[in-house]
Amino acid sequence: MAKIIDGKAIANALQDRLKEQASYFAMRFGRKPKLVVIMVGEDPASAVYVRNKIRACENVGINSESYRLPETTEQSELESLIEKLNKDETADGILIQLPLPSRLDAKKLIPLIDPKKDVDGFSAENLGALVLDDKRALYSCTPLGIIQLILSTGIDLTGKHAVVVGRSNEVGKPVALMLLQHNATVTICHSKTVDLGAVTRTADVLVVAVGREKLITGDMVKEGAVVIDVGINRDANGKLCGDVDFDSVAEKCSFITPVPGGVGPMTIAMLMTNTMKAAKRNVQ
Numbered sequence: 001m002a003k004i005i006d007g008k009a010i011a012n013a014l015q016d017r018l019k020e021q022a023s024y025f026a027m028r029f030g031r032k033p034k035l036v037v038i039m040v041g042e043d044p045a046s047a048v049y050v051r052n053k054i055r056a057c058e059n060v061g062i063n064s065e066s067y068r069l070p071e072t073t074e075q076s077e078l079e080s081l082i083e084k085l086n087k088d089e090t091a092d093g094i095l096i097q098l099p100l101p102s103r104l105d106a107k108k109l110i111p112l113i114d115p116k117k118d119v120d121g122f123s124a125e126n127l128g129a130l131v132l133d134d135k136r137a138l139y140s141c142t143p144l145g146i147i148q149l150i151l152s153t154g155i156d157l158t159g160k161h162a163v164v165v166g167r168s169n170e171v172g173k174p175v176a177l178m179l180l181q182h183n184a185t186v187t188i189c190h191s192k193t194v195d196l197g198a199v200t201r202t203a204d205v206l207v208v209a210v211g212r213e214k215l216i217t218g219d220m221v222k223e224g225a226v227v228i229d230v231g232i233n234r235d236a237n238g239k240l241c242g243d244v245d246f247d248s249v250a251e252k253c254s255f256i257t258p259v260p261g262g263v264g265p266m267t268i269a270m271l272m273t274n275t276m277k278a279a280k281r282n283v284q
């Protein structure tokens, strides 16, 4: 039976370490690091995510400023707000909570955020920096958290076969690049992959980021693999679940993340880490 990777505990320990850095920063520079969160509309899931991010800021000692804008907000108003925040020397990190209402175009807004303040790591500059192994850049939070969870098992990734299911710009592609940075041999699977199970069965480390309940079942996993479930879905009873059929997979693998309590808390902890990193760079 697999050991459960306790994302919540690892994230809490990380936040505790960040508290010390945030308090040193405040003492040294006469202000706390600051994260600005922009949310448009009333999407209930987004509201929960924003609340969790603000709570984490309070816990760590990071100032948070949130803009809760009405559904009717225009693209041009968001452009002006980003421009204003880019110039605000005390705004160390800026993030736009996604998804935006369909009228608005996030793809045109994210490039406007100063890459040094892009704590989500979604901009072309930061993604490009990841490709180029530039460690000063801000990498995207969920992939950073996934790597921490994998390393927490004690596994040496060098030479291991890591399979990533999903090729999004936010999770699949960046996590594949980070696994490569750790010298894994990496395969990326996606919606057009033929015989997914044949590939996932060869994985020493399996990262699943698709958004489909029970996509990965026990027969698709190698004995002793490390399995990271990124998916967030609701089952037929409305209960939160991942992409991995937990019971059948946990019987075979060595380590597995639960949903909830795995990748989710780590994403927020890495957002705090990125905000701290951006703040330190901002005052240099």
Ligand code: NAD
Binding pocket: 142, 165, 166, 167, 168, 169, 170, 171, 172, 189, 190, 191, 192, 193, 196, 209, 210, 211, 212, 230, 231, 232, 233, 263, 264, 265, 267
């Ligand atoms: P996305 O929709 O952008 O990408 C999904 C990917 O899955 C695509 O690349 C697609 O090719 C692939 N895919 C679809 N069907 C497939 C199939 N049958 N077999 C193999 N691959 C298939 O999603 P995303 O933004 O990468 O997010 C993926 C999941 O992770 C979602 O459930 C999302 O909610 C969750 N998520 C969780 C966190 C967290 O902090 N826990 C953060 C980001 C995303």
